[in-house]
Structure formats: structure tokens, C-alpha cells
Amino acid sequence: MEHTVVSASKFNAWFGDNHVVKDVSIGIEKNQVIAVMGPSGCGKTTFLRCINRMHELIPGATAKGSLKLYDDEVYTMNPIYVRYKIGMVFQRPNPFPNLSIYDNVVAGYKLNGLKMAKADMDNIVEKSLTSAALWKEVKDSLHKKGTFLSGGQQQRLCIARAIAMEPEVILFDEPTSALDPISTSSVEQLFHELKEKYTLIIVTHNMQQAARVSDKTAFFYLGELVEFDDTKQMFTAPADVRTQNYITGRFS
Amino acid sequence: MKNKRLDLSYSQMKWETIFRRILIFMSIVLVLIVIGILITLIMESMPSIKSLGIGYLWGKVWDPVSNIYGAYPFLIGTLLTSFIALIISIPFSYAVSIYLGEYNPKGWLSNLLKNTIELIAAVPSIIYGFWGLFVLVPIIRTFEAKIGVAPYGIGIFTSSLILAVMIIPYAASLGITLIRMVPSPLKEGAYALGATRFEVIRSVIMPFTRSGLFAGVLLSLGRALGETMAVTMLIGNTSTLAHTFKDLIFGPSNTMASVIANEFTEADHTVYLSALIELGLVLFFVTVVINLIGKRIITRFTNN
Ligand SMILES: Nc1ncnc2c1ncn2[C@@H]1O[C@H](COP(=O)(O)OP(=O)(O)OP(=O)(O)O)[C@@H](O)[C@H]1O
Ligand SMILES: [Mg+2]
Numbered sequence: 001m002e003h004t005v006v007s008a009s010k011f012n013a014w015f016g017d018n019h020v021v022k023d024v025s026i027g028i029e030k031n032q033v034i035a036v037m038g039p040s041g042c043g044k045t046t047f048l049r050c051i052n053r054m055h056e057l058i059p060g061a062t063a064k065g066s067l068k069l070y071d072d073e074v075y076t077m078n079p080i081y082v083r084y085k086i087g088m089v090f091q092r093p094n095p096f097p098n099l100s101i102y103d104n105v106v107a108g109y110k111l112n113g114l115k116m117a118k119a120d121m122d123n124i125v126e127k128s129l130t131s132a133a134l135w136k137e138v139k140d141s142l143h144k145k146g147t148f149l150s151g152g153q154q155q156r157l158c159i160a161r162a163i164a165m166e167p168e169v170i171l172f173d174e175p176t177s178a179l180d181p182i183s184t185s186s187v188e189q190l191f192h193e194l195k196e197k198y199t200l201i202i203v204t205h206n207m208q209q210a211a212r213v214s215d216k217t218a219f220f221y222l223g224e225l226v227e228f229d230d231t232k233q234m235f236t237a238p239a240d241v242r243t244q245n246y247i248t249g250r251f252s
Numbered sequence: 253m254k255n256k257r258l259d260l261s262y263s264q265m266k267w268e269t270i271f272r273r274i275l276i277f278m279s280i281v282l283v284l285i286v287i288g289i290l291i292t293l294i295m296e297s298m299p300s301i302k303s304l305g306i307g308y309l310w311g312k313v314w315d316p317v318s319n320i321y322g323a324y325p326f327l328i329g330t331l332l333t334s335f336i337a338l339i340i341s342i343p344f345s346y347a348v349s350i351y352l353g354e355y356n357p358k359g360w361l362s363n364l365l366k367n368t369i370e371l372i373a374a375v376p377s378i379i380y381g382f383w384g385l386f387v388l389v390p391i392i393r394t395f396e397a398k399i400g401v402a403p404y405g406i407g408i409f410t411s412s413l414i415l416a417v418m419i420i421p422y423a424a425s426l427g428i429t430l431i432r433m434v435p436s437p438l439k440e441g442a443y444a445l446g447a448t449r450f451e452v453i454r455s456v457i458m459p460f461t462r463s464g465l466f467a468g469v470l471l472s473l474g475r476a477l478g479e480t481m482a483v484t485m486l487i488g489n490t491s492t493l494a495h496t497f498k499d500l501i502f503g504p505s506n507t508m509a510s511v512i513a514n515e516f517t518e519a520d521h522t523v524y525l526s527a528l529i530e531l532g533l534v535l536f537f538v539t540v541v542i543n544l545i546g547k548r549i550i551t552r553f554t555n556n
Binding site for chain 2: 052054057059080081083084087088090092094095096097098107108110111112113158161162165
């Protein structure tokens with residue numbers, strides 16, 4: 001399939017001896033929003049962090065199997081390049097506290113020591129903040145510290161920071177679980193706009209959120225990918241009994 | 253009807269109060285001892301302060317035989333040894349902090365290294381003095397002959413080298429702790445943008461721990477300023493200031509602590525003895541202030 005951006009086949013991950021992602025095979029298409037759901041501890045975060053090779057940063061964490069970005073095997077690529085192509089937004093907003101809003105947006109470039117003209121940088125900052133629906137709110141305080149912003153604004157700043165690198169895919173791990181309802185809805189709004197350019201993979205515990213924002217949903221259970229289907233289909237007529245139980249609230 | 257439980261509560265409260273008073277008393281005793289030391293230092297320094305005045309601090313000559321007392325050579329000796337030691341030790345303590353704090357924070361090797369470094373602080377300083385005399389001095393002597401200064405072997409430079417080793421643990425163990433405290437979401441935020449380990453250290457860990465690492469350096473400095481035994485054995489115990497910078501660095505000298513240790517038993521009249529004690533008073537103030545600043549920074553750092 002030429003539109004497949006990320007594909008895994010028989011992919012496994014461990015923490016030491018603890019086998020937490022088991023034989024996952026999945027194909028994720030371009031410009032879609034994928035929701036990843038499942039009970040706590042079923043390996044959602046772990047799988048997500050395997051996609052941009054953040055998993056291996058944890059001592060004792062290992063992974064095996066095939067995981068591709070387009071036609072390239074992610075685990076034979078340079079991990080730095082992988083993370084440049086596959087951005088990530090975390091559960092708690094984590095702007096760099098020592099940097100201004102402006103510098104936070106271009107942090108990826110600065111960290112990597114990429115030099116560029118001031119005008120180009122200004123351009124990237126404005127574009128990324130606009131895409132993250134934050135430009136209007138912060139354009140007059142670009143040189144204030146990013147940590148002065150509200151939680152929701154900080155999270156959008158982190159999204160802008162990811163967008164600035166122009167990745168193919170952006171991974172979100174429960175991106176709104178630390179936010180209030182209003183900030184949550186502004187971030188959700190954003191997903192609709194972002195999917196025009198990027199492919200989004202979003203871990204969420206919130207079924208309404210998954211229903212609102214995602215095209216397809218992947219349901220994980222005890223480390224296995226139990227079901228992967230159109231969100232509507234999955235929420236109305238799940239094929240697997242475990243999915244059905246989860247959706248109807250039999251699991252946590 | 254007698255309420256037994258109420259009576260018991262009262263006696264419980266009484267014990268609680270007594271116990272708390274004991275704790276307070278013990279703590280106050282310690283504070284009093286420090287204040288007592290300070291008062292003794294000030295009182296015993298009075299004869300010297302009265303007869304020599306403030307000029308004592310920058311008097312360039314220390315000649316007990318002629319009854320002339322100037323602290324300047326020792327101030328210079330102390331500051332030079334400490335700062336050279338600091339400059340030599342900083343790269344080591346930073347490297348160790350980063351390695352054991354970030355690269356290798358867990359496991360047996362990490363623990364072994366951390367314990368070894370902390371052991372450096374536990375070795376009695378006289379041992380360092382011996383080691384310096386037997387091993388370091390001959391090496392420095394050869395080195396001095398090569399660069400064309402008088403090959404004493406002992407002096408400020410030699411003392412600084414030993415001091416550098418001795419003070420590494422103070423900055424390093426604090427540094428390791430602080431670097432391990434850097435929140436991992438921050439580091440991961442940088443990794444997720446394609447940063448390398450080095451870039452994360454430079455752009456996330458360093459800015460985050462800068463003030464704390466600086467406080468560690470201050471604690472090291474406080475230790476270096478007051479270190480007596482090893483320095484006394486290695487510094488050469490000369491109270492006249494050398495004229496050239498080279499001779500000053502490589503030749504024999506004296507620090508405040510070393511001159512007190514050396515001459516205290518020989519001081520045979522009041523002003524001489526008092527002048528030595530006044531040196532102790534100055535040293536006391538300087539080290540206390542430096543330690544307070546260091547502790548202050550650490551508290552502020554760990555509260556944030
Ligand atoms: N850093 C770690 N070290 C060791 N084991 C871990 C680590 N992180 C997670 N695990 C284990 O891996 C398993 C899967 O965890 P993971 O975080 O992927 O679950 P999750 O589906 O994201 O859960 P949640 O919904 O609570 O976020 C859990 O059993 C957990 O105990
Ligand atoms: Mg999780």
C-alpha cells in the first residue's frame with residue numbers, strides 16, 4: 001500500500017523480561033488520525049514510544065520485529081533521524097523551562113545545532129505557532145518563558161515544537177489528560193487541522209475523544225493489538241468480545 | 253466516673269512535651285558551641301586587633317622575631333592554592349557528575365564508582381600529605397627542573413594538586429544527585445526532537461542544574477580554604493611572598509591554616525599568638541560565608 005506511512009509487523013517490546021508489546025502488526029495510512037485505546041498497562045505508551053525509538057532510551061528496554069516508516073526499517077535507521085521524522089507530544093506539557101516561547105518552538109533546530117537565517121527562523125516560529133492555534137495568543141510575548149503559559153497553551157506550544165520539525169507523523173500520549181475541558185477541546189480542534197498535513201497517532205483513555213477525533217481506532221489488550229478498525233465501526237459493532245467489553249465498560 | 257483514657261492522653265502529652273524539649277536542648281547546645289568558638293576567636297584576637305589594627309590584613313611582612321605581623325602572604329597563599337585546586341577539580345567533578353548522573357546512573361559499576369569517589373572524602377588528610385610527599389613531590393621536582401624554576405617540589409602548585417583530589421567528592425556527589433533529579437519528561441522532550449545525549453546534557457541538564465553545580469563548587473571551595481594537614485605538609489611553610497609569579501606558584505609558601513598549624517606551638521608571646529588566632533577568625537568568616545551561600549543555593553534549587 002503506497003499510502004501506508006507507519007507499518008509494524010510482528011513487533012514486540014520488553015522491559016527486561018516483561019513482555020509488554022506482543023506480535024503487533026498494523027498499517028497506518030497517511031493523513032489519518034489513529035486513536036490507540038485499551039486498559040491501563042496494556043502497552044499503549046510502550047508501543048507509541050517504540051515508533052520513534054524512545055523506548056530504547058530506558059535501560060533494559062528492548063524491541064524486536066519489523067517497524068517501518070514508508071519503506072525504511074525504523075530500527076536500522078539513525079535514531080536521531082527517526083525522531084526528527086516522527087515527532088512526539090507527551091502527556092504532561094514539557095516546554096523547556098529555560099527557553100522563551102520562540103526558542104521552544106525552534107528548540108529542535110537549536111538542539112541539533114542547525115544554523116539558519118533569522119528570517120527563516122521567524123517564519124518557522126510563526127507558521128508552527130499558527131498551525132498549533134497559539135500564534136494569536138502569544139505573538140506579543142514570544143520572548144517570555146514558555147512556562148508562563150497555561151497548561152493548555154503549553155501543550156499547544158509542545159505541539160508547535162513538534163510541527164516545527166515538519167515531521168511525517170506526530171505521536172501523542174494522552175495529550176489532553178492533564179488539561180481542563182476548554183484546553184482539551186482546543187487541542188482536539190487542532191487535530192482536525194493537523195491531519196491535513198500529518199499523520200497523527202493518539203493514545204487516549206477518553207472514548208468520546210477517540211470518537212470525536214479519530215478515523216481509526218486500535219484496541220490493545222495485555223500487549224496485543226486486538227482490533228484495528230474504523231472508529232465508527234469499532235464503537236458501534238466491535239468484532240472482538242474484549243473490545244466490546246471494554247467499550248461497554250466492563251474493564252477499568 | 254474516672255476517665256482512664258483521658259488520663260492516659262494527658263500523660264502521653266506530657267511525654268511528648270518532654271521529648272520535644274530534649275531535642276530542642278540538644279540542638280541549642282550545638283549552636284551554643286559554635287557561638288562559643290566564635291566568641292573565643294574574637295576575644296583571643298583582641299590583643300592583635302588592638303595593636304595591629306586593620307592594616308594587619310594587608311601587611312606584607314610576617315616576622316615574629318621583629319614582632320611584625322601581616323596576613324597578606326597567607327591570604328594570597330590560601331586564595332591561590334584554593335582557586336588553582338578548584339580549577340583543576342572542576343572538570344573532574346563535572347565529568348564524574350555527568351557520567352554517574354546521566355550516562356550510568358544505575359548498576360554495580362555506577363555504585364562502585366560513586367562509593368569510591370565518596371571515599372576520597374573519607375581518607376584522612378594526613379594520608380594525602382604523605383602520598384603527596386612521597387609520590388607527587390618528586391614528580392613535580394622533575395617537572396619544575398624542566399620548566400626552569402627552582403625545583404623545590406613543594407609549594408602552592410603541589411598543594412593545589414592534592415587539594416584538587418581531596419575536594420572533588422564535595423562537588424561531585426552533589427552534582428550526581430542533582431543531575432539524577434532532572435525530570436525525565438524534560439530530557440525526553442529534547443530526545444523526541446532528535447537531540448543526542450550530548451545535546452541533552454548541554455541544553456537541558458546543564459541549564460537545569462547550573463546553580464546547583466555551582467553550589468557544589470562553593471562547598472569544595474569552602475573545604476579547600478580550610479584544609480590544613482595535607483597543605484601544611486606540602487606547601488613549604490615560607491612566610492615571605494615570592495617576587496615573580498612563577499616562583500609564587502611553584503615555590504614554597506604558606507596558607508592561613510598551615511601557618512597556624514606550624515607556628516601555634518612556637519608562639520611565645522601574646523601578640524604573636526593573638527595574630528595567629530586572628531588568622532583563624534578570618535578563615536572562620538570566609539569559610540562560613542562561602543558555605544552559607546552554597547547551602548542557600550542548594551536549598552533554593554531543591555525546593556523548586
Ligand atoms: N519504565 C518502565 N520500566 C519497566 N516497566 C515499565 C516501564 N514503563 C512501563 N512498564 C511496564 O510495561 C507495561 C505497559 O506499560 P505502558 O506504559 O505501555 O502501559 P499503557 O497502556 O500506556 O498504560 P496507561 O494507560 O496506564 O498509560 C506495564 O505493565 C508497565 O508495568
Ligand atoms: Mg500510557
